Amino acid sequence: MIEARDVTLSFGETPALRGATLTVAEGEILAVMGPSGSGKSTLLHCLAGILVPDTGEIHFAGQRIDTLDEGARSALRRDRFGFVFQFGQLVPELTAVENVALPLLLAGTRRRTAVAEAASWFARLDLDGLQGRRSGELSGGQAQRVALARGLVAKPRVLFADEPTGSLDSLTGEHVMDLLVGAAREQGTTVVVVTHEARVAAYADREVIVRDGTVTTAVLA
Amino acid sequence: MSVPLTLLGLLEREPSHGYDLKRDYDAFFGRGRPLPFGQVYATLGRLARDGKVVIAVEPGDGPERKRYVITESGASEVNAWLVEPLEPEPHLQTVLFAKVVLALMLGRPAEDYLDTQRRAHLARMRELTEVKRGGNLVDALLADHGLFHLEADLRWIDTTVARLDGLAKAVAR
């Protein structure tokens, strides 16, 4: 479904990826683990077409995407991918339900339809009654669940999540992860989730470890 | 899990038949490994011999005529067990540590061993997480206990992987 082939990428003098190779199967929930600074976020950004590798290839659904121009990659991100980051990055001026509706609005869905669709996510993610709140009026866990709804509302083929529980206490974080996995499985979304927490990774189907810019593969049987 | 003390503890609630004890043990402590009846009665027999329980025989026939009643001595043993903290022993870590040090001494791929161990740990954590997602509160809390312990091991594994070069120097002759 999505694949990185021998990807390298440097930020100036700093090599962030040095030959990272990874395949994610359709419908799979993959945890990307590894120490801080090992290149996890950079790898995620390459897979998602946000960053373009210096060398190597990225493939999505049988198509090479790292050679597409910025406009085409941006359309791909909007139409096929969903995102959740460590700090929900909700738009503070918008209400929770408007935040969730945003990807649909950007894709050209009519406002009423978009808001109705967005609202349907609130019950699914234990957010009943919070539709009208702004991000400043939500707890960390609530804001992350709103961000999760926003990431999933457009029914992406792949959800990219970078430390989605990183700013939450462990119980709240697990609640978010539980809902993320449940919703992704329900709609068959492939998930790539970066986390350094083993208990979060344990919600995934499989884990890989990034060390020094490469994906370590299991050598022993 | 200490079977004798757990059965004694169950008896402190109320005098019970062996059958009831087994049922409650399996429900709350067995975790998919039911206690064989033979072990229940053998344990109760030893507890009776040691004066921790007495047996009240009821009229009639059949195996369920015996009701077990905890004694003063049994109750104080349960109490002592409850108040005494367990030895906080990181037992797995010492075995893992021995493996890592030996691997380094023998020039074997210690990092690969640790990665393999890491994967085994995460696989177990996935199973426990599955139990937790589908289970009731009792299952979930027990799974959590396992998860936190495995997580602690994993953190040690990660730290050790990050310091293997130094450790290799430290154990080299």
Ligand SMILES: Nc1ncnc2c1ncn2[C@@H]1O[C@H](COP(=O)(O)OP(=O)(O)O)[C@@H](O)[C@H]1O
């Ligand atoms: N925008 C950037 N500019 C310069 N260096 C960066 C940038 N982003 C990441 N890096 C560097 O690249 C390496 C990998 O970073 P990152 O992918 O964020 O790691 P991780 O997500 O595993 O913590 C680090 O050394 C980091 O400092």
Ligand SMILES: [Mg+2]
């Ligand atoms: Mg990162």
